[in-house]
Amino acid sequence: MSKIVSTADVLGGAPRIDGRRIGVHHIAKRVIDAGEPPEQVAADYGLDIADVHRALTYYYDNPEEMRQVQAQRQSIPDDLSVVRGPEDLDAETRSEPEA
Numbered sequence: 501m502s503k504i505v506s507t508a509d510v511l512g513g514a515p516r517i518d519g520r521r522i523g524v525h526h527i528a529k530r531v532i533d534a535g536e537p538p539e540q541v542a543a544d545y546g547l548d549i550a551d552v553h554r555a556l557t558y559y560y561d562n563p564e565e566m567r568q569v570q571a572q573r574q575s576i577p578d579d580l581s582v583v584r585g586p587e588d589l590d591a592e593t594r595s596e597p598e599a
Contacts, residue, residue, distance in 0.1 A: 501550045504558045514569045515558060517551050525569050527555040 502518040510516060515524045522545055530536045531552065538552045545552075559566050 501548055501554065504554060512572065514573075515562070515565070517547065517555060520545075520547075522547070522555075523569075524555045524558050525566065525573065527552055528559045528566070531556060532559070 502520070504515050504524060505518045506513050506515045511521060511523050516522055517524075517527075526545075527541060530541045531538055538556070539549060541547075542549045542552045
């Protein structure tokens with residue numbers, strides 16, 4: 501069973517499962533937000549079920565930290581843009597390159 505750790509150089513300092521790049525927020529998003537069974541999430545990530553439950557416990561025990569992680573993940577720096585589909589590109593970017 502792994503512990504929950506935070507290091508500045510991995511996942512931007514968000515709490516994660518030790519030795520993995522799987523954040524507590526990844527687990528919470530799938531189990532809490534999407535309603536997936538913890539057993540399925542554990543199998544998909546190659547984790548022990550105890551690791552999934554430990555991540556969920558951390559999530560509930562640290563609500564303010566998890567709100568900050570969520571806010572940080574949702575903010576986009578001014579010099580970056582999000583492209584979700586073709587409609588998010590301007591006409592110049594969408595045009596086909598000339599042959």
